[in-house]
Amino acid sequence: FLSRFLKWLALKVEEKNVIVATNVRVDEILFRDGVAYGVRIGEDKLEAEYIVIAEGANTLLLEKHGLRAKTSPRDIAVGIKEVIRLGREKINERFSLRDEEGLAQFLISPVFGGGFIYTMKEYVSIGVIYKPLFNNQVEARDVIEELRIHPYISKLLRDGIPIEYSAHIIRESGYRDLMHKPYGRSYIVVGDAAGLILNTGFTVRGVDLAIESGRLAAEAIEKTPPGEEPTLYMKLLQENGITTTLKKFRKVSTILSDQRIYREYPEIICQIFEKIYTVDEFPETLNESLKKVVGGKTSIIKLIFQLLNMVRGL
Ligand SMILES: Cc1cc2nc3c(=O)[nH]c(=O)nc-3n(C[C@H](O)[C@H](O)[C@H](O)COP(=O)(O)OP(=O)(O)OC[C@H]3O[C@@H](n4cnc5c(N)ncnc54)[C@H](O)[C@@H]3O)c2cc1C
Known part of the structure; x- marks a missing residue:
């Protein structure tokens, strides 16, 4: 559906006399005295009043120009x-x-x-x-x-x-990975490249943030006097709830990096269910099963605290 939508969107912008060039790799952003003025594509140079950097999650261009820290x-x-x-x-x-x-x-x-x-x-x-x-x-x-x-x-x-x-x-690092200054003189960074991706722990959202940041970048560019930095962009991201939403979910990446979620906890759940559904001569209560299964790995209190912390972070 997204590819169909993007084709439709490309037609819409072409109706406004914009040229959409696909399969073309930008090798470098051109700067003169700290002001972006174009891009280099192989041997060719393309000049523009503003450069909107939307290179996605693999931020090679931004890193090459020292505009973003190297991705860890x-x-x-x-x-x-x-x-x-x-x-x-x-x-x-x-x-x-x-x-x-x-x-x-x-x-x-x-x-x-x-x-x-x-x-x-x-x-x-x-x-x-x-x-x-x-x-x-x-x-x-x-x-x-x-x-x-x-x-x-x-x-x-x-x-x-x-x-x-x-x-x-x-x-994956959410708010921690958000660029503090996704703009400079005559350039602006949108979408994944700026770190505008929201992982709630259950869903990954980035398409809507990419589209909305593009719209807000256009508004900021339009309202910024020539020669000035488009500081309005960051303000618009905040006012439209984008940065605040990312901040709200800032603990998710740490929680999802906890390997116990993928190994220890599912194992505990499976073992408990195995115990309580096994027809045995001396069936165990849920509490007994819990103690036996969890006891070998961690204490029940510790486990409850860990799970509570996780739920609070999500
Ligand atoms: C498995 C998976 C599931 C996802 N599910 C969802 C979902 O359900 N909902 C949702 O909202 N989001 C989802 N996302 C996230 C979403 O795909 C991204 O957040 C979104 O595509 C970001 O858009 P973007 O335009 O910033 O970057 P991209 O869509 O990555 O676009 C960047 C474009 O720039 C091009 N490019 C890069 N460097 C250069 C260069 N030097 N020169 C020229 N072109 C260049 C790339 O080829 C690419 O076409 C998912 C992501 C993954 C991986």
Whole structure:
């Protein structure tokens, strides 16, 4: 849907006599006395009154010009997604859906961290948000394979035809990673490149922030007198609730970096359920099972505190 929307948007801007150039790599931003005045593309130079930097999460240009600190591996995750054609009938049958219904599920694994599966009418999407820093034993290309061959997932996707594969860096550090000054003389930074991506712990949102920051950048540029820095941009980001929302979720990245979420806690939950649903000669109460399972790893009080802290941060 996004690619269709972007094509429509490109047509709209072309109607306003804007030239949209795709498959062209900007190698350098041109500065004269600290003022951005254009870009270099190979041998060619393109000059403009303002440069809007929207290079996405992989901020090579900004880093090259010293406008952003070098990205640390701890700030980065890799999102890998596959779209599989399965057909509406099989999707409805396997996911217990009726027409016009869909399913989205959040997944957790010690191998890849967080993941997801969701249905569309004819297709199913599966994906993982994989943190190379914590999983350096596993190659990125094998991570999605792990998910696809998992017994729970593989039976849902049987006979499906993969039609799309994509991998994309995600900046995960949220508010901490937000550029303090996403502008300078005659340039402005929008979208992921500026750190405008919101990970709530359950959803990743960046498309809306990219679009809205682009709109606010245009407003700031329009209202800034020539030669001055567009300081209004930061004010607009604040007034429109973007930076305040990012601040509200500032603890999420630390919480999601806690490896216990992907290994220890799911293990505890599975073991407790195994115990309470096992038909035994001397069945255990929930409390007894909890003590036995948790006792080996941490104390119950400590666990409750850890979980409370996590819930408060999310
Ligand atoms: C697995 C996954 C799931 C996601 N799910 C959601 C979701 O459900 N909802 C949501 O809102 N967001 C989601 N996001 C986040 C969303 O994709 C991004 O936040 C959004 O695309 C950011 O837009 P952007 O324009 O800033 O950057 P991008 O969409 O990354 O666009 C940057 C563009 O700049 C180009 N570029 C980079 N460098 C140069 C250069 N030097 N010269 C020329 N071009 C260059 C790139 O090729 C790219 O086309 C998800 C991300 C991932 C990885």
